[in-house]
């Protein structure tokens with residue numbers, strides 16, 4: 001399995017940050033990676049073309065009829081494909097969910113992120129029913145500020161809604177923000193540790209290239 005879609009109908013929840021992190025970590029390890037940017041803001045495309053430090057193929061594609069053929073083409077010629085989506089439900093998002101081996105739904109500390117995260121998980125369940133196959137999905141709790149009331153509130157709400165949550169939490173750390181202009185994924189300190197655990201979780205779910213050997 002090697003197609004990951006990052007999606008939530010909430011804007012600014014951390015989709016592109018997760019996308020950059022996965023792409024940078026895999027490209028750094030020598031994998032042939034590709035990205036499809038289905039967001040009209042083309043943030044991921046800009047990052048790949050101006051900041052990424054290792055080769056990444058990127059396509060900005062807003063035409064929903066092109067998403068699946070493009071991903072299929074890239075999947076044949078790359079080890080891994082990541083699809084970043086817009087912060088609102090769109091037809092392109094539905095197709096990006098439908099062709100994923102794993103969907104990641106970021107939730108940052110806000111109530112609106114929970115509401116939209118639940119909606120997105122329901123959207124993925126509908127897509128699974130339509131396709132007659134399970135589309136695995138995990139909520140990623142990101143920009144977490146441990147020890148705060150909001151962090152506890154979010155954990156409680158996510159548990160109450162019985163959302164499937166990835167084990168690793170990504171904290172609100174400048175190293176994740178700095179990737180937007182350095183292009184470099186954190187490999188040391190708290191961010192490096194969390195990034196490595198995050199990748200381990202994705203590998204355990206079968207969301208990474210078959211030959212993936214996690215260097216921890």
Ligand SMILES: Nc1ncnc2c1ncn2[C@@H]1O[C@H](COP(=O)(O)OP(=O)(O)OP(=O)(O)O)[C@@H](O)[C@H]1O
Pocket residue numbers: 010011012013014015016017018039041043085086087142143144170171172173174176177180
């Ligand atoms: N773990 C994190 N630590 C610190 N900052 C973060 C983290 N995750 C996201 N951010 C910050 O939150 C902001 C929004 O993140 P991002 O652009 O990834 O969201 P998005 O879901 O892609 O937004 P959009 O819907 O507009 O595409 C950015 O400034 C980013 O640097």
Ligand SMILES: [Mg+2]
Pocket residue numbers: 015016017039043084085
């Ligand atoms: Mg984005």
